[in-house]
Amino acid sequence: MxxxxxxxxxxxxxxxxxxxxxxxxxxxxxxxxxxxxxxxxxxxxxxxxxxxxxxxxxxxxxxxxxxxxxxxxxxxxxxxxxxxxxxxxxxxxxxxxxxxxxxGNLHIFPRKIKLSEQLKRFCELTIKRKIPVYITKRLFARIRYTDDQKKLLKLLNHSSLSADELIYCVDHQITEIPSPEKLSDRIWSDSEGNNWSGSSSENRNWVIQEIVNLYLWKQIDLQIK
Known part of the structure; x- marks a missing residue:
């Protein structure tokens, strides 16, 4: 295990x-x-x-x-x-x-990083930790998202979603979310009637991998429902 x-x-x-x-x-x-x-x-x-x-x-x-x-x-x-x-x-x-x-069931939020927070972190790394400026600048360089990451972030900009909900949206090619409640009702209905499950989705692994990548890059936050 x-x-x-x-x-x-x-x-x-x-x-x-x-x-x-x-x-x-x-x-x-x-x-x-x-x-x-x-x-x-x-x-x-x-x-x-x-x-x-x-x-x-x-x-x-x-x-x-x-x-x-x-x-x-x-x-x-x-x-x-x-x-x-x-x-x-x-x-x-x-x-x-x-x-x-x-x-799978954690809520995911896009992280809005303040400029003041970035400056504070930059100073900490360069002054306190003595990391060369040219290296620190790379750490703060703008991240180039993949198309898949852009797709997930666009969905998250509508509403905080769980990984399961993101997988469902990808499976059903949903690009706009009218309300989280309607999406939850639809997922529940499909889970009961059509035996849909995020754990068995063909898209599960790449969606989870991209969520982890965004999390490691500090672009999203995770929270218990």
Missing amino acids: ETFYTAIGKFEIYTDKHGKRFPVVRNGREMYCITMEELLIWSSLLYNVCTFEIAEKLFHEKEQEYRVWRTGRFEDYMEQLEQKGLVLSGTGWIPADAIYDLI
């Missing part, structure tokens, strides 16, 4: 009524306090899709980079994050099945 992991949510610094500041991750309406160890894991998995072994390796690298000396086991930190719903996992016999299980 294959298992893949990713993280969801938004990092914030929360200030309580006494003026004390501490790190939290907001997921929808819920806000979770997290330890430094959990934060290192969560940040390694955000905009990433990887196996348990790679997640652990990334955690160890960040431990050394930020000089965090943990007292617990990596497995326990991962379990705590999964219980909070900040780390998600998907399992299947092959990688494609596992990734579909991971993101």
Whole structure:
């Protein structure tokens, strides 16, 4: 069996009524306090899709980079994050099945990146991390989308959709979405009457692959329904 992991949510610094500041991750309406160890894991998995072994390796690298000396086991930190719903996992016999299980029912939002956010990140990489400007400029170069990616992003600009809903739209050549409710009703009707299933669609693998690519490039956000 294959298992893949990713993280969801938004990092914030929360200030309580006494003026004390501490790190939290907001997921929808819920806000979770997290330890430094959990934060290192969560940040390694955000905009990433990887196996348990790679997640652990990334955690160890960040431990050394930020000089965090943990007292617990990596497995326990991962379990705590999964219980909070900040780390998600998907399992299947092959990688494609596992990734579909991971993101198939998540809501997908096109990510609007602010110029101020880009400038802040650019300065962090060039000044703090001493990365040469010519390399940093490449990281911020405009992404050239494939035709398939453009097709998916056009659908997402109408409404946030799940991977299953995107697969359905591709299967049925839907390019305009009047309302998410009507689309959901149509999918439910076809699932019941015509035995339609995103998991068995011929378009499933490439749609899922392009969703993952857009996610790794930080062009979309994932969220639980």
